[in-house]
Amino acid sequence: MTTPQQQEMPIIPYDIYESPQELVLFLPLGGVKKESLTLSIKDYKLVIRGERAQPILKDNLIPIKESCYRWPIHQEIDLPPQVYFDKIHSKLSPDNTLQVIVPKALIPEKIALEVEYDAG
Numbered sequence: 248m249t250t251p252q253q254q255e256m257p258i259i260p261y262d263i264y265e266s267p268q269e270l271v272l273f274l275p276l277g278g279v280k281k282e283s284l285t286l287s288i289k290d291y292k293l294v295i296r297g298e299r300a301q302p303i304l305k306d307n308l309i310p311i312k313e314s315c316y317r318w319p320i321h322q323e324i325d326l327p328p329q330v331y332f333d334k335i336h337s338k339l340s341p342d343n344t345l346q347v348i349v350p351k352a353l354i355p356e357k358i359a360l361e362v363e364y365d366a367g
Contacts, residue, residue, distance in 0.1 A: 258322070259274050259275070259276070259295075259320055259322045260274075260275065261273060261274040261322070261324065263324075267351070268350065268351055268353075269348055269349060269350050269351055270326075270327075270330070270348075270349040270351065271346065271347070271348055271349070272293070272324065272345075272346070272347040272349070273344055273345070273346055274295065274322065274344065274345040274347075275343065275344050275345075276297065276320065276339070276343045276344065276345050277299075277315070277343050278299040278300055278301075278302075278315065278343070279297040279298065279299055279300070279320060279343060280297070280298065280300050281339050283297045283298035284296070284297040284339065284345070285297065286335075286337055286347070288326070288332050288335070289323075291325065291326050291327075291328055292323045292324060292325055292326060293323070293324045293326055293335070293347065293349075294321075294322075294323050295320065295321070295322045295323075295324070295345070296319065296320065296321050297319065297320045298319050298320075299315070299318070299319065299320065326349060327351075329351060329352045329354060330349050330350060330351055330352055331349075331350045331351070331352055334350045335347065335348065335349050335350070336348050
């Protein structure tokens with residue numbers, strides 16, 4: 248029998264929306280408790296980890312298929328380099344949907360630069 252560490256963790260489906268100012272990600276995290284949820288940035292990736300709380304079952308129930316609450320979650324999502332990494336914030340809704348707001352760094356189309364004169 249394989250352990251959860253030996254099995255590949257299931258991929259969490261997610262949606263990404265974009266505006267000129269931000270990216271907004273939505274991830275359904277059914278069964279994940281807020282206390283176990285951690286978000287971090289590593290190598291331009293948003294790393295999401297958490298533990299799923301398994302429901303309390305009757306003693307006489309024998310599992311036929313287990314894929315919802317079996318493994319911890321670990322999801323990595325690529326982010327573009329032109330974002331304010333220190334201003335990313337998130338919130339977890341009552342239905343356990345994680346919303347992550349990623350503010351974009353505004354890149355101006357044109358910048359005027361001043362030239363200094365070096366009289367030597």
